[in-house]
Amino acid sequence: AQSVTQLDSQVPVFEEAPVELRCNYSSSVSVYLFWYVQYPNQGLQLLLKYLSGSTLVKGINGFEAEFNKSQTSFHLRKPSVHISDTAEYFCAVSDSGGYNKLIFGAGTRLAVHP
Amino acid sequence: EAGVAQSPRYKIIEKRQSVAFWCNPISGHATLYWYQQILGQGPKLLIQFQNNGVVDDSQLPKDRFSAERLKGVDSTLKIQPAKLEDSAVYLCASSQQKNTGNTIYFGEGSWLTVV
Numbered sequence: 001a002q003s004v005t006q007l008d009s010q011v012p013v014f015e016e017a018p019v020e021l022r023c024n025y026s027s028s029v030s031v032y033l034f035w036y037v038q039y040p041n042q043g044l045q046l047l048l049k050y051l052s053g054s055t056l057v058k059g060i061n062g063f064e065a066e067f068n069k070s071q072t073s074f075h076l077r078k079p080s081v082h083i084s085d086t087a088e089y090f091c092a093v094s095d096s097g098g099y100n101k102l103i104f105g106a107g108t109r110l111a112v113h114p
Numbered sequence: 115e116a117g118v119a120q121s122p123r124y125k126i127i128e129k130r131q132s133v134a135f136w137c138n139p140i141s142g143h144a145t146l147y148w149y150q151q152i153l154g155q156g157p158k159l160l161i162q163f164q165n166n167g168v169v170d171d172s173q174l175p176k177d178r179f180s181a182e183r184l185k186g187v188d189s190t191l192k193i194q195p196a197k198l199e200d201s202a203v204y205l206c207a208s209s210q211q212k213n214t215g216n217t218i219y220f221g222e223g224s225w226l227t228v229v
Contacts, residue, residue, distance in 0.1 A: 004156075032214055032215050036220075041222070042222055042223075043118070043205060043207075043220035043221050043222045043223055044157070044205070044207075044220040045220070046217055046218075046219075049215070049217070051215045090156050090157070092156075094214045094215070095214060096214055096215070097214070098214055099162065099169055099170060099213075099214060100145060100162075100209055100211070100213060100214045100215070100216050100218065101159055101162060101170060101214070102157075102159070102218060103159075104156030104157050104158070105156050106154070106155055106156050107154075107155070107156050
């Protein structure tokens with residue numbers, strides 16, 4: 001079975017500052033990793049995913065994440081945030097050999113202040 | 115391309131009443147999911163369909179929840195009778211195939227409040 005821990009429930013940051021949202025996972029099998037964003041009153045939108053290959057994955061809206069197998073981490077980063085990045089961010093994992101079933105973390109609320 | 119459509123967006127019911135949510139996935143997507151998202155938590159998978167067959171319903175409370183996808187396209191999720199703890203957002207999602215790694219696309223959700 002897999003599980004996901006998002007280490008920060010809330011991250012406040014000023015506009016144009018860098019940000020890192022932390023995600024650790026636990027699994028006994030090989031996994032795929034995902035980050036989704038949820039804007040207020042909307043569904044989830046895929047930011048990026050790691051399936052294989054380069055451990056640095058680039059996504060939409062200037063976000064990137066790095067897969068670290070030894071640390072079992074998949075932290076999300078952005079070098080300069082905007083007010084519009086204010087949202088809830090979810091890290092998720094799926095079994096690479098199984099069905100397409102996502103296990104989500106509890107989420108991190110990113111609040112960007114002017 | 116149209117996204118995943120859900121209705122109703124908002125619903126308030128009293129406990130022990132019933133409610134039904136409808137979902138129309140992205141055209142051509144064979145796999146359909148229903149997730150439950152309780153306030154302050156990440157989404158939790160309730161049921162996964164591949165065409166009109168159930169792939170995984172291990173976390174569906176079958177004594178009160180039911181779901182169907184009769185023609186392999188639209189799906190309905192029903193709760194009867196509702197409990198206070200069923201207050202949540204019910205997210206429908208779809209993907210082209212059930213193979214892991216396929217991007218899963220989510221609808222905007224149906225917000226349920228049970229009073």
